[in-house]
Amino acid sequence: MKIVIHIPCQLLELSDDTGTLLRRYPVSTGASGAGExxxxxxTPRGRHVIRAKVGAGQPENTVFVRRRPTGEIYSPELGxxxxxxxxxxxxxxxxxxxxxxxxxxxxxxxxxxxxxxHGTPDETELGKPGSHGCVRMRNRDLIELFEQVPVGTxxxxxx
Numbered sequence: 828m829k830i831v832i833h834i835p836c837q838l839l840e841l842s843d844d845t846g847t848l849l850r851r852y853p854v855s856t857g858a859s860g861a862g863e864x865x866x867x868x869x870t871p872r873g874r875h876v877i878r879a880k881v882g883a884g885q886p887e888n889t890v891f892v893r894r895r896p897t898g899e900i901y902s903p904e905l906g907x908x909x910x911x912x913x914x915x916x917x918x919x920x921x922x923x924x925x926x927x928x929x930x931x932x933x934x935x936x937x938x939x940x941x942x943x944x945h946g947t948p949d950e951t952e953l954g955k956p957g958s959h960g961c962v963r964m965r966n967r968d969l970i971e972l973f974e975q976v977p978v979g980t981x982x983x984x985x986x
Contacts, residue, residue: 828975830877830944830982832962834861834870837954839944839962841972852972853953854944855963860956861986863924863935868959871922871937873930875982878923878938880973887966891915891945906948913959917946917966918973922982944982945969 831840834856841850862869881894890899892915899905901916922944924930924937931937940960947953947963957963962984964972 828977828980830972830976830980832856832870832982832984834872834956834984834986837956839964839972841975849975850971852964852968855947855951855953855955855957857958857960858956859960861984863930863937865934865936865940870956870958870960870962870984871924871930871935871940871942872984872986874925875922875930875937875984876925877920877976877978877980877982879919879921880976880978881919881921882917883973885917887917887970888946889917891919894919894921901948903948903950906950914948914951915943915945915961916948918969920944920969920973920976944972 839852839854857870859868863871888901890897922942944962946966946969
């Protein structure tokens with residue numbers, strides 16, 4: 828399996844080892860654009876791998892903080908009560924950069940920036956940039972993806 832994320836068209840593509848396209852999902856990447864620097868809130872480019880999978884077996888819309896379930900289940904009412912919160916929901920695919928000096932190590936380390944592919948509230952608009960640097964997906968799409976990809980799956984993020 829391999830994943831390619833296309834920042835310009837806000838799509839994630841899942842392919843098998845032969846290169847056959849299996850699925851295409853709408854996403855939302857960083858509102859600040861593409862970039863690798865820590866604190867930039869940009870989506871990092873280049874070659875990555877899925878370092879860890881978090882949330883297996885959790886209910887859809889489980890709220891995560893620091894990769895731990897909070898015990899909350901997201902609802903529009905919860906969203907209205909905390910309007911400024913950056914919601915990380917359902918599952919987390921934690922990314923690690925593979926290119927030393929570009930998206931790995933120093934001030935550009937994707938893993939230390941806590942960049943994930945994660946779920947987002949259903950009312951979040953996908954297909955346009957809007958995240959704080961992560962890759963947001965519909966919760967049901969993320970569950971489907973999560974079940975198909977192992978830790979170590981290559982992820983290439985293109986701008």
